[in-house]
């Protein structure tokens with residue numbers, strides 16, 4: 001096979017792969033919509049959102065294939081991550097309308113959350129994905145307009161809380177060089193309050209924490225989002241099953257709130273390579 005034949009064959013294979021994923025997504029959307037028509041009333045019986053996800057995620061989840069990340073080191077070593085599908089499914093199960101994300105990067109998860117909201121309430125009702133980062137284009141600073149393809153995704157920036165993760169970063173969107181962490185926290189809370197006011201958001205159904213992955217950075221994000229949560233807000237923490245992010249696991253393990261780490265689901269689905277690398281919790285029951 002010459003070079004152009006090889007390129008053509010590669011392009012053909014990737015087209016087939018994309019079409020297969022599209023087809024799976026079509027069936028997933030259909031399946032999940034049917035599930036929600038049948039079980040939404042029944043799901044109101046759960047006392048809180050952690051119980052709801054712990055009991056119903058396995059019933060509504062429909063896998064469309066492995067994603068980019070591979071878990072390292074801990075119990076599910078080598079399994080592919082399914083973060084986009086996990087968030088999409090949780091947002092569907094909660095019938096989410098407004099979501100906050102810390103850690104936008106290239107807006108992959110934000111777009112999925114926007115798409116789930118479209119499915120929940122249609123394209124015209126109001127509902128937002130507020131997504132916050134500290135650098136345009138995330139750590140690698142790659143800025144492309146086409147990263148955001150869902151109309152609900154609203155990108156914002158706040159001051160980087162100073163931790164081992166953030167202290168050597170350049171290109172920060174907001175200059176924090178003369179600020180102490182306590183002032184950064186105050187300013188970031190102000191920024192969030194302004195965002196809520198501007199977008200007329202009273203309540204977040206879902207908050208996704210995927211920004212700073214150090215112990216102190218994640219703990220600080222949790223303290224901040226506590227101010228913007230009610231007992232109905234589900235918090236999702238990414239990367240709790242990977243040895244490269246043991247700080248995240250430690251923070252999650254130490255939480256004394258009502259929580260769940262997908263262990264039963266993962267144990268059951270590990271052999272099918274459908275592991276979820278997230279944990280969930282709520283502040284009050």
Ligand SMILES: C[S@@+](CC[C@H](N)C(=O)[O-])C[C@H]1O[C@@H](n2cnc3c(N)ncnc32)[C@H](O)[C@@H]1O
Pocket residue numbers: 102103104105106107108109110132133134135137138139159160161165166210211212213217
């Ligand atoms: C793992 S990536 C997020 C990936 C994204 N959620 C996705 O899956 O498409 C982490 C992002 O968090 C950002 N970040 C790091 N520290 C942060 C902080 N204190 N506040 C907000 N974002 C932060 C980084 O710039 C980076 O873009």
